[in-house]
Amino acid sequence: MSSDKVLTARGLRVEFGLPGGRVARAVDGVDLDVAPGEIVALAGESGCGKTTLARTLLGLERATGGEVAFGNVPLGRSTKALKAYRRQVQLVLQDPSGALNPRHTVYDAVAEGLRIHGITDDEPGRVAEALSRAGLRPPERFFLAYPHELSGGQRQRVVIAGALVLEPSILVADEPVASLDASVRGEILSLLLRLKEDAGLGALVITHDLGLAWSIADRIAIMYLGRIVEQGPVEQVLTEPRHPYTRALVSVLPDSPVAEPVVLAGELPDASRIPGGCRFRPRCQEVAAGNALKVLDQCEGVDPAVLGPDAEPHLVACHLDRALRDPARMSG
């Protein structure tokens, strides 16, 4: 895997000032890589910071700390730098009905990116190519259609074609199937999988749906209150989750591989009031059940470090998990 086309985030932080001088730490230290030819799922509950992270990766939100880079080149702030960057990293929005202008034809919607980037050679050819890669064939049939004449699945394909027309290396897709019907959902997920396999496209798929990750992703990162608490290969993270939060999320799914369902009480705390120590401790089922007594002082006092790129592919930010894997620490 060459690193010249890898999207990376290192120590990424995004803070928002709130009235009353409080600060919301929406993204609070994130390390993440997305390479061409792999699909990475970023999963978490609403309010965990996953959409802010995506917007920051696209340069739509300014990081207050850390860095986003593409192919080892840090993302600049100038319009020119952002424009060059966005030819490589493209956004696919959720809700295709909202993302398309109802008064633009499919052709104009797809060609818009080319026009913004001043690519004038063979515009019809490029638009046709993007539409057929997105599975709208024959493409010419769709050129003059308006969004309201298309089905939900076709509209989402047009949005994807609009991203593909610039021939990017990485797509960032925010809940690409959340508003779609069960049957159309499979269609769009198959399309993402095919783009990865046939064209070597990389994708970061942001979702609250772990089933989606199981359907298409290679790796998964679980986000809780601005921080990735577990990441690794999908098979490992979803069938043998190690972080108590991931275990709880997986346990409440129908036919879950985790036997006993763990329904966590309460909701995600406010990003301006992140608990000290381990941020998950106040809701942690292991702490509540008294299983973490030996490491409780760490859970209360020490923030588990940001999961970094490491030799080990499966990473977990949990004191208890670390102690269980290294029993010497447990006996002390």
Place this chain on the structure above:
Amino acid sequence: MTLLEFRDVHVTYTGSRGRVPAVRGVDLALEAGQVLGVAGESGCGKSTLAMAVLRLLPKSAEVSGEILLDGEDLLTMGWGRLRAVRWTGASIVFQGAMHSLNAVQRIGRQVAEPMLVHDKDLSAAKAAKRAEALLERVGLPPSRARSFPHELSGGQRQRVMIAMALACDPDLIIADEATTALDVMVQAQVLQLISGLVKERGVGLVMISHDLSVLSATCDTAAVMYAGKVVEQGPAHEVFARARHPYSAALGAAFPVIGDPASRRNPGGLAGDPPDPGRLPEGCSFRPRCAVAVERCGEASPELLEVEGARLSACFVAQEGEPVVLG
């Protein structure tokens, strides 16, 4: 006695495109203390069916057949009686119901409102107390009664809607995609709450969802609807795990089971769109999208018949005892 019974229910909308049949002859029954799941894509008629129960459909909708609640036909009863049945006999929690809260009224007042309307002798203070108790039941601190909707998260607002649905102690609750917009963990909390109520108070619950896997985990019986008809019916888990109609099989496969190697990197789905209810195909309405269709499917529309035990299927192939999934 059966709590809720649909007998040959038809709903037809009349609009600019002429007469559109949305529900085409549905027979279903639900006992008290049981959960019935209704699954299908948008446009299959499942929400129309839910709205028909409390006669919430627009005037352009023509409803025929019978919908019996405790043996009493809801479709023919007078408006006065119907008003009494709404909230006290049966209540509905809609999809995105959290957006239907009044933005400028405190939560407690809104939960108390149906109680005050239905019980003229109830004092406002007593109703407020009961509203607080209901909020506590659905896992919200009673102090939340003083809050306005915008101060609550989506999950909390959806719980307020459930508290409202419980306000008048109904015998039947209809939840139309009530948890669809919620996060996994909040959805689990709400489903746990609803199932607890069914067990503890013996209410009947109709759960409508496009997600067959959620229904399989929470319902006793499941009915899958396609183009206005029930195409498969049976014990919920069986319908999900071993579908006897190709449409249920495809709908079930759209939601993978984590840990199941067959669904790994293999998103299931179903090509094509549901038919336009105004222009249904000849024969079986699922035939144009069906992978196992035979010649007969184009000629006649299959009836919903018993295929084994408590399983009903409206598929000629399943009725012959053949598998409904290729491979």
